[in-house]
Amino acid sequence: MAGHSKWANIQHRKGAQDKKRAAAFAKLSKEITIAAKLGGGDIEGNPRLRLAVKNARAESMPKDNIQRAIDKGAGGDSGDYFDIRYEGFGPGGVGVIVECSTDNKNRTAGDVRSTFGKNGGNLGETGSVSFGFDQVGEIVFERAVGDEESVMEAAIEAGATDVEVEEEVYVIYTERDDFMEVAGNLDAAFPDHEAKSTKLVWKPQNYIEIDGDPALTLIKLIDALEDLDDVQNVYHSGDISEEALEAAE
Structure with missing residues (x-):
């Protein structure tokens, strides 16, 4: 796993x-x-x-x-909000999914479309990108939660489908429908450690390697989208080089 x-x-x-x-x-x-x-x-x-x-x-x-x-x-002090998903493409054909919560669909659509256009991307139709992603549960724990063997064993017993090991975190994936159950099982397995994040995400089925100026443009696009008030999450299929990530910091 x-x-x-x-x-x-x-x-x-x-x-x-x-x-x-x-x-x-x-x-x-x-x-x-x-x-x-x-x-x-x-x-x-x-x-x-x-x-x-x-x-x-x-x-x-x-x-x-x-x-x-x-x-x-x-208390009913907030307006009526709608969850909307936008799909588009960044440099190099990288797929981008943008999740929004908004009280004004027209404003949000205009902002997202403009941001794509100004940052080297273009907005697509619904379904034009998401077919290349899987919606899955993602639960992230700091590495301090335990060693790799114990974490993988706990994840399997909890019902997870995959565990990926990063330098600083464990990323545990679940089937969409099993997400809440697995999250609860992991909370019980690691009572002394709070998950870094627990949410449904769009996970790319394949990644597109991207470097140099296109990678920097993609990073700029992602940052610009995340800065929009109505945007809650941004996912993409770009495998950005370490050099580009460091240059963007």
């Missing part, structure tokens, strides 16, 4: 810069508010809210911020 992972590559700059911390908190707060609005403020009775709060805690979001976001959604 081991292999070379692209997790750090795909997550190339998330959390790497202090200036992005506030933006990350804003996205996490938004997801908590939307989850509370759609399913109520009871964390145990609302799976989406439970996951949102879990991820916020993993990012060390203050408890007061989390509670305010829950109260805002449960």
